[in-house]
Amino acid sequence: MKIRTLFLKAFGPFTDTTLDFSGPSNLHLVYGANEAGKSSALRAITDLRYGIHPRSKDNFVHEFKDMRVAGCFEDVAGRAVGLARRKGNQDTLTGADPLTGMQLAGGVVSPEVLLALTGGVAREQFETMYGLDSQHLRKGGQMLVQGEGELGAALFEASTGAAGIKQMLQTLQEDAKKYFNPRSKAPVLNEALRQLEEARQRYKQAITRPDQWKLFKREHEVAEQALTNVRRDLAGQRRRQAELAELRAVEPLLQQLALNEQGWAQVQDHAALPEDARELRLAALQQQAQAGQALLEAQAALAECRAGLQALRIEPLLLTHAPAIDRLAADLALARRGRDERLKLQAQAEAEAGQLRLQAAQIMGAGQCPESLEAFFQRVPSAADQAELARLLDESRRLTLALQHAQERLDTAGRKLALHRRELLEAPALPLRQALAMALAQAQLLGDAPQRLAGQQAALSAEKRQLAQALLDLGLDSTEALTTSRWLPAADIDAYEQAQRDLSQQAALSQSDMKKLQTDLAVQQRRHKSLSATGEVVTAETLRQARQSREALWQELRSAFIDTPPQAACAAQSAADHAAVVARHAGGACDPWASDSAPIQRPAILPGDLPNAFERSQVQADRQADLLREGAARAAEMAECEQRIAEMAQSLAEHQRASAAQARALAVLDDNWQAHLARLGLAPGTAALVREWQGRRKAALECHERLTVAAQDHDRLGQQVSAAAQRLLAALDALGLAAPDGAVPLPALMALGVDADRRLLAQQAAIAQRASDMAALAQDIEGAQASVAELAALRQGCQRALDDKARRLYLGQEAAAETLKARLAELQRWAQDYQRHVERLGQVRALQDGEAAALDAASALGQLVREPVWEHQAAWLDALVLRLAQTREAVQLKAAGERGEAEALRRQQRAQADLQSAAQALEQLVAQAGAENAGALPEAENRAEQRRTAATRLRDVREQLARTSAKDAATLRAELAGLDSVAIDSEKETCAAAIERLEAAEKTAIDAEQAARLALGRIDTSDAAAQAREEMEAAIARYRAGVRPWAQLKLAQALLGEALRRHREKAQGPVVALAGEYFRLMTGGRFVRLQVDEERDAPVLLAQPAQGRAVEIAALSEGTADQLYLALRLAALEVQRKPDRVMPLVLDDVLMTADDERAASMFCALEKFAAAGQVLVFTHHHHLLRIASDAVAKDGLRVHRLESSRQRHP
């Protein structure tokens, strides 16, 4: 459905804005400056059909919930359908009033209306197919150029609105190659195949066969057994060698053992004392002496300490309150020092107060005195007050100056306005000026029209001459004959030529066969004659016929003379006569009436002749039989010859019939051919001639087409020139300017018009400037008056505030600013003096408070220490401090004494313990020695030493023996029995030799076993084969995963290729022709049509210029390629157009890159397209309005202007 009215109720920047697309015009140009909401209006058109986007950007004025757009559409039957759309999730489309766009309650939209609204296409398809902006136009043009005009791709792109079909084909191919490429290793499938093969090889190498494992196993077992045997023998030899070495070593030890055992037996009864018994005894005696001396010294020190402690004197009460005494002493000392300072400060403060009171009285004047200094200085302005005062002073100065300036501006503007009013100007009516400008612009658009007219006329004449010559060459008498003649496809000519060739060949073949047949027939006829010339030729057939004749005559004879009465015999006789005649006539060769199928018919024979006839027939039959017997071979040859002649004659007849038929067919073919040529309006002739003729016809047609186009262009230009001249004359007349009489060339009229327009423009500019100046002056005066009033009021307020401040500073009203500032500085200085005075008084009070507090503390301390305070409190306190120091010293001495006492006690106890320990040690030694007292201990110690030495020697020998052999002495003595050292050494040498031999054998066996073990170990529980198998599965999985996407891409590529081909075949004719027409309009006739070059691998588009050879698309300029793309799109849409799918074509600034001429041409093309469909062109280029108005008929275009947001919301 096309849209009649768009109601922008609440959408983007629009509120209750209406765009009216109704009326006869289908081409609408919607102009809007930047920020006018052009893009929003574009979106509204789509959103109305398909719904407002969930995240719409057009909510910057209206909330989502308030967004509304409505429209009045026109259905197939021409009825108005009102629809409204709101932002929401469901049921957002409702019926609406077609006139106002107001939503109707309960206006549910039927599916039929919904389908008609969207034309059966989805939003994006609508935007792609029916929408086009400058970027897409440029891209489409570029793709056409890059695709070198490949027809299939171009048509497909035009039909779908897509771009880059060839690139898509290539991309599909490249994407598929990422999965599989026969000439690469990297793609997924190739890589997976390689991995699979590698894993397969690894798997084959990794698997182990059972017999291989068994062999290795058996070899390892044998080697292991050999090694075990060698090791067993070696161990035996080594064991014996060790035994012999052991016996050889223990032999002297056993002898020493016997000696030591004897020595031990002698001393083992002595008392055993510790090895250090002597040292223990001597140490105990020494300890006993030292402990006695220490005991005496400790007892003396203890007595001395106790005496010192008893002499000490301590006052506990002073110690308890020692911190208070120390603090009071410090405070009192501080108070004594501060008293002098306080007196001095007090005197200074009194002097300062007097001075300040005097100054205050001076300021207050009139004999006034301040109640107090504090009250006086409280009125001194604070920092904020001072800042406020400074601001007020500045403000007052600024206002004064501003007031002066405003007054001056007011006076100046008033003077200027009065002057302008005295010098008012008048201008011609605006419509007349606009008419002149419009006429001029239209004339200028024609450019160098006279020159072009002359050029066109010359070209026209040349084309006419060329066409006349072409017609002469073609043998045609008029261009109508040329244009009405139709193109005969080359295939038809080829078919005719082929058919003619086939028929001629068939005729030639027939003639050749006939000649051959005739030659053969002549041979056979000569042969027949030769056979006949030899004599009568009798065959079995002639014999049979003769016999038949004889039998027939016999029957007749019998019926006439034997079986019938005499009168009947006459008849029979006549019959017989006749038979005789016949027989004579036949001459005996054959019966001419005889045949196999028909009964013998012959003339009736008179009964009287029958006997003779019968006799002759009998003779004839007998003669035939005789001749047949004699010339059977010749008869057979004759029969064969006749048979051949008959067959050849028949064949010859058939060939003649066929030849005649071929001649007729050839004649029919030629007749048809000529008739076909006549129907097509082509000159009669052979195929070659027709081809040549058609070539010339094509050139003539092209010439005719060029001529037609040139003539149309010439007429059009002439009409445009004439119309432009008329418009200029009318405009000049209307302005009352001197218009020339008679026919004046357009350039002269344009010069007049330009001059007039320039003058009018200058006049208009001066008037406009004057009006603008006066308006500006009036505005200035008004503004200056308002400023003066406002500034005066402000200045008055400011002065009142300043007066308040002056009163506070003890000054009169309207005090000068300098006075105010001086007074302020003065008061600030005094205030600083007053502040110092206050601080000094505070110091005096603090010192007084400190002295009083110290005295109060002394009284309180006296109560604490329970002593009367002396009158002279300081002396009392000094004495108290002295006593406290003495008490503290006594406390320290007491602590030292107590530590000494404890130390002396510890020393006394230690000495007593040492005495007791020494006595116990001596008692123990005596007991061990079994002596009576300590004096006998030295002797006992000597005996014990002897016993210890014997035991040590015996133990050493035993240990040495144990280290040498694990066996006990008795066993060793038994083993040594019967052996001497010589025998032992001899056996040892034998063992060493055996060991050396076995060690070599062991080494060999170890190597063999290790080799066998390693070999077997390599065939262990390895999972290499299993892993390789898994890798195979992984490669297979990877391969399988890649097959489907590859197949999908390959099929997509194939599908697209086939779709291009099919669509090209279907759409080539109508779309190319229509697009050629659009292209002609868009290029202003520079190109007259589009052609298809089908002689290449893939058919391509060519653009035929008005003159010259057709050019390839790749040779077109950017702008022309864009135009071609648009032409194809328009043609495709027009071809696809259906009554139920009339959707508006929405173009967004597609002309922004076109120059004026090209834009005008494109508007012409759009006007043609809009004849059967709606076109909405959005632009923000103002100059396009003029171009469109000029290019399109008045009722063919409607212009809409979108107000900017500033205009809508001033």
Added chain:
Amino acid sequence: MRFIHTADLHIDSPLRGLSRYQGAPLERLRSATRRALERLVALALDEQVDFVLIAGDLYDRDWQDFHTGLFVHAQLVRLKHAGIQVFIVQGNHDAYSDMTRQIPWPDNVKVFSSRTAETAHLKAQGVAIHGHSFPKREVMEDLVPGYPAALPGCFNIGLLHTSLTGSDGHDTYAPTTLTNLKTKGYDYWALGHVHARQVVCEVPRVVFPGNLQGRHARETGPKGCELVTVEGAAVTARFVPLDVVRWHQVDIDLRPVAQLDDLREHVVRALQAAVADAGEVLHAVRVVLAGQTPLQALEASQPGTLEAAVQAAAQEVAGADVWIEQVKLRLRAPLDRERIGQGAGALGELVRWVDELSGDAPALEAFCREALADVLGKGKLPAEVQAALAHEPSDGDIARLDDVAALLALVKDAEATLLARLNVPEEKSAA
């Protein structure tokens, strides 16, 4: 008394369908069936079980590689050193006649005869184990009637490889019924053959423990063994997962998903839910994306996009190793083909031509054969893939050139690719 019941170990059979990709934990995947057996042995040692029952299909087939037998032998020796006996019946995959290579079993292993049913009597534990190995792969008769009668006073166990009354995805071998099993009076039937764990009956306890390690995407969920404790007449059993790679199928409905970024969140959530509380196994996940979604256009435009997105999302799953085995797409495009086909333009031409192909099987085959011959032509596919295709359903990942339905689906996908790349819009409901 404690014992382990396991079956269908299929040692050294490879995991199918897992393609290696960059950064995948390959070590976790390697020899998964072996690792599972090692974990089974470790469990037996840790739990100090009395014996282990293997109910058939210890091997996947006759060894191609001797290492397979050596590895199993080594594991059985570990059990032997711990004094644990092993009782085995051979199943259809490792039937007696099919196993041409042998290594002597360790002496703690008892393989039941394939000629007749036997009984192993463990007097110390008071257990009688009855078993009968498969003499050949196809055993179509019921072996249960030949099993000995229950020994009085013993805990009787029947060890049997059987399909029972039949099971989806498993060939029918040694069929029998629960009634037949009950008539034997055994206390426990240790069954094998069905790869999904199934407790057929509680009294007597009849159990398929499932296989020890899932090997492809149809063997989902935890895999392991039954750890059975018998105290007097009381039988308690616990399933112990032992798999090192666990297979899952995760279905994700893409209807609410409109953008690729949203897909990531959905996939991570679905995968996280699927692999939660699963220990330290490697999860091999088949993701099925289904439903009508605008993402179908994206996938059609760039095949493989969704799979890559799912792979990326899988890397974000916390606390588990996830391996995306395959991403299957069952998406429906929001495109209205019928409406496009009604158009007079090139797109309508394209859609109508595809519809023509749909009704002309020879033309469809010829078209596909010409376009796809490089990979799907005769003799072009790897032999392993060809062999697998012969046994697969027609809706697999590779279409056969003689399978009209599969070719048609492929052509429809290709058409969707084209429409998507041509920016043909999706059908959207108006806001």
